[in-house]
Structures are given as C-alpha cells and as structure tokens.
Amino acid sequence: MDFAYSEEQRMLTDSLRRLVTDNWTYAKRRERQRAGVMDQSAWNSLVELGVAGLMVPQDFGGFGESPATMLVVHYELGRGLVSEPAISSAVMGTTLLANSHNETLKSQWLGALAEGEAILSVAWQEEGERYALRPLCTRATATEKGFSIDGRKVLVWHAACSQALIVSAVLDGEIALFLVPSDSKGLSISDYPTFDGARASTVGFESVSLSSEHLIAKGEEALALLTQTLDFGITALCAQACGAMQALTDITIQYLKTRKQFGQPLANFQVLQHRLADMLTHAEMALSSTYVAVAGLDEKDAAKRSRLVSMAKVEVAAAGRFVGESAVQLHGGMGMTDELDVGDYFKRLSFADQLLGDTNYHLQRMQDLGH
Template identity: 45%
Template sequence: MDFSYSEEQRQLADSLRRFIEERYPLETRRHANGFSRDAWRTYAEFGVLGLVIGAEYGGFDADATDTFAVQFEAGRALLPEPLIACAVMAAGLIQRHGTETQREAWLPPIAEGREIMTLAYQETCTRYDFARPSTLAQAHADGFQLDGEKVHVWHGETARSLIVSAWNASAQAVSLFVVPSTAAGVSMRPYPALDGARDAHVTLKAVRVPESAMIGDGTHGAAMLETALELGIAALCAASAGALERLIEMTAEYLNMRKQFGQPLARFQALRHRIADMAVQKELAVSMAHLAASAIDHPDAVERCRMISSAKLIVSQAARFVGEQAVQLHGGMGVTAELPVGDYFKALTAASLRLGDADHHADVLANLPAGASSRALTA
C-alpha cells in the first residue's frame, strides 16, 4: 500500500508546518490556554477545518489520508486547539449522519471557523462504555428535555455547542442532540487536562432543545457515536505518530549536543541503540496510524473495528515506550519545564487515554470474534 503524500497533501502539510514555525512557536502555544483564536482562523483559511465536510457545505470532501497529513503535523507541533474533537469527530458525525437541514445549519460555520463543537458522551463510572447513557431525553410537545451529567468533555470549555448522547425513552434508543453550551440549564466546570486542553464536566438540568436538535432520526445514536469515535481514533493515531517523530528528533539533537567524558552522548553505543529502539517503535506507530486511516471507509464493520482498535493499542504502547525513553535520555532536564520533552510526554500520555486506552482496545479485540457485529451495533 502506498502511504506517500499526494502533491496537494504535501502542500497542505508544508503550509501548516511553516505557519507553526514562523507564527505559532511552542512558547506561544504553551500560553494559549488550550485555544488561539488567531490560529483557529488560520486553520479555517488553510481549509483544515473543512477537510471532512462536503464541498456543497464549504468543505473539501477530503478522505482519511488527507486528515492523516494534517493531524500528523498537528501532532508534531502539539497544536492545542480542538482540531480532532471539532473538525474531525463532530463535523464527520454530522456530515455522515445529519439531515440535509442539519448539515446546512452546522457544517458551513465549522468549516469557516465560526462554530466549535465537541462530543459530550462519557459519564461517571462508565469508562469508555457509551452505549448505555444515564442522561435522559424526555420528549415534549416542542422538543426534548435533557437531564444528566457528562465527564471528560474534550475541549468542553472552548466549544460553543455540544453533541450530547442521551437515552431517548420514546425511541428506546440512544439519541444525539446538539446543545448550545450557553443553553439554560447547562452548567460547565472546566479544568486543564494533562495535554493542556481545557476539558469540562458538564451538567444538564431540565435543558430544553427543539426536535431539530436531534441528529438523524434518533434511533441510531450509538452507531453514530461509533462513527465519530473511529474517525477520532484514526486522527489521534496520526497526531501521536507526528508527536513521536518530533520527540525522537529532539532527543537525538540533545544527545548530539550534550557531552560527557569529552564527547557527545550520541557517541555512546548503548544510547544509540536506545534511539534505534525508539525509531522502530515510531515507525510501527506510523504504519498503524496509516492502517487506521485506511480502515475508515472499510465496508466490513468487524474488520474496520479490528483495524482501528489494533492501531490505537499499538500506537498507545509505542507512545509510552518512546515517551519514557525520551525523558530518561534527557536525564534531569527531561522533567523540567525548560525543555519541551515534558510537553510531548504529557501529550502522548493523554492521547493514550483518550478514546479508549490500550487495555480497553485489547479487550475489544479479544471480544471481537469473526462474524461479530461492531461494538455499537451489539451494545
């Protein structure tokens, strides 16, 4: 399989890297508090926010390999903005499952950078199980009333709208609703996550939304969430692979600069072997990230699930190995704020936990026999 970039993908990746190097350096990103409005406008100008959105809604009809190219660069730079949560997961969910009216209402603002949307689906004590939400949606004459709590809402503080999962008693199924973060009854407790994102704990008390806020027909919310999570995992694997590449580059540069016994540390064979081991793990992560991207449009749900969970498992394991090695090879400097190695280690650790950790995806693979349906459809 050919994983090389097309000319358009290379141009987009190069443009994004030049912007990061010239106008959005690490120190600026560190002080962005999880979001930069200027950077977000630039992403919209580059077309990054509309990659998964159809051309008729202001997007570019891009495929998963285009998303890989962007997220790989975003991961290399540890871009703090909700590129995956909003421009991949939320936009991809609406593009694939929203009605025509919903696509026209929500996709153009996302592509133009005017709307920031994220998923609110995780709940207390459920870990990564999203198929049995305790949040309830009660039907009323003018729409629905939502009551419940959502935890670990990725970029919750930044989002202007939330895609909330709830048990719809009238449909006896999980339904998804677009809820403005400023709607009456929505309270948000933001907090900084390990990777610098501003996540949130969201409480919904008697939140009224119109029927038009429900995505699709309200009976396939779990399957819709599955789609969004698969898109997010593939993008997160690509971002992690990019971060791994940059972390190894920084570690090699440090070993060439730092001297011991009158010569650079890079001259010591044992340390060179450790860098080689890190490079092997990085290449494995890149290959699996490509596999996840290629799986997005796979027609078989079981095989798609197997490929994506395998990628997340292996990329998470590679992230832990490379991150730990990088910190150790930097010595005492590896745990200081002076060098960016700590930023990358924390970001990779957070990415390993988001959208299912290694143990979760190992369980998914162990419980996915041949001929089984996908996770969402069997839940």
C-alpha cells in the same frame, strides 16, 4: 490506499509545518495554557489552511478530503503539540454531523464549521462509565415542543469554546444523539485543564429544552454514528501521536549530538545509539499501524473498521510510552524539568493512551469484535 503524498498534500504539509513551527513554539504553547481559554487567532490560522473544513463535504462548503489527507494534517499538528479542537470538532463533530440524515442541522452547521465560525464538541462519557458508548444517566424525554434533556457528561473535550454539543442520551430506552447549542438555558459548563495542556469540561443538563429538529439520530443509527465518529477521532489521535513521536525523537537526537561527555558527543556512545534506534523503530511501527487504521476507515464492515482502529490505538499507545520514557531518560536530569519540550511531548503521549479508550478498553473491543 496510496499513502504517497500527492502534490496538494505536500503543499499542505509544508504550509502546516511552517505555521506550527512559528505559532506553536514552547513559549507560545505555555502562554496559551496559562490563559486557560482557546486562542482564537491560533485557531483562525488553522482554519485559513483548511483544517476546520477538511472533513466537511464539498456540498456544504468544505473540502471533503479523504482519511489519508486527515492523517497528513494531524501528523503535522502532532509535531507541534497543537491543542486546539482539530480532533474534537474538525474530525469528530464534523464526521458525526456529516454522516447523519438530519439535513436541517447539516445545512445550519457544516458550512459554519468549515469557515471556522463554529466549533462542535461530542459529549458522550459519563461518570463511572469509563468509555461505554451507551448513556445511562443522561436522559431525554419527549415534550409538546420537542425534547427535554437532564443529566451530566464528563471529560467533554473543548466544550468551553464550542458553540454546540453533540450529546448522547437515553430516549425511550434507546440511545439518541442531540445537537445542543451551548447557550441553551439549563446547560452548565465547568471547564478545567487536562494533563497535556488542553481543556475539557464537565457539562450539566437541567431541563434543557430542544426543538424536534435537534434530534440527530436514535437507536442503532445513533450507535453506529457515534462508533464511526470515535473511530475517526481515534485515528486522528494516533496520527497526532505519531507526529509527536517523530518530533520528540528529532529533539532527542539533536540533544545527543550537542551534549558532550568525556570529551565527545553523547551520540557517539553505542548504547545510546541503540536506544535511539529502538525509538525510531517504535515510532515507525506506530505510523504503519496508523496507516492501517486510516485504510480501515473506508471499510464498509463496521466491525472490521473498529477492530483495525483499536489495533492501531494499542500499538500507538505502547510506542508512545516507549518513545516518551526513552526521551526523558536520554536527556538525563534535564528530561524531568519543566523548562524543556521533552516533558510536554511525554505528557501528550501519555494522555493519548487514555484518551478515547485506553489500551485495556481497546484490547477488550478487539476481542469482542472477533479476530
């Protein structure tokens, strides 16, 4: 796979960087966090640049772009700590639905996703089950009109601003995936902020009725779809983390150039130069690993794809911790305050380690899938 930017990718990168620089400043991010709801105008600005329709097939009104372009986009979003549902909906929800065989739902939802008129969230985690893909407590039963769902999902990313949820449930002893409109009777959403300033929810289902067309997939097909979806989401998350590391390194370099000690800039001290070099090395290793994961998304062997993605997630998590901790330390006491961007980037990088599978989970997955 060629990772040299094409002319279109360079233009997209330039436009995204300008947008993020203007609309995701420290002050504007904090204002959105205090509001506690998704800023629709901020999301619309991303939609206008094609972020929402990036992974939507062209037949359904999207751009049908490659994973390489996904990396380009999410790297820039990571530089600005964008918290809108670019991964949860524009990557994960879109990827799952687009690769399914439910043509009715694809016709109904993919065009709306590309236009930014709808947001999808994937609800798969359950309390006490950590990152397990197979549901235990959320169950679906067949009815005369379709299905009824009961259960509870936790840590559902951006559920409160979504128009529908893709929900995993046990159906006839097998995993099944359903598309559940957010306004369905019996569905409850309890929204809360996450550590890094985004939003997540606990979602309850009490006899939620669905027609038969809302079944996306079941059995091994459903498990394969969910696994593929998470692999795409993890890779986009890695790309955003790499963008955040680059931005945080740039901020730290600028600080050391302007802050003086003993009459000279801190950047002149060799020991601090060595730490900066280590930060740059870790960030570059993380980006290289993310390139490998992006290339792996095109693998026909699902086990190999997932193994490459897990390898990248482990590398990016370790690099993120090192870069974040180093930036805080190099800023001295100011690095611990809430008045600087440094803490925001450190939180995002720390949270990225836990999101969509922590290091222990991915190390175990690599072992299970073989070397």
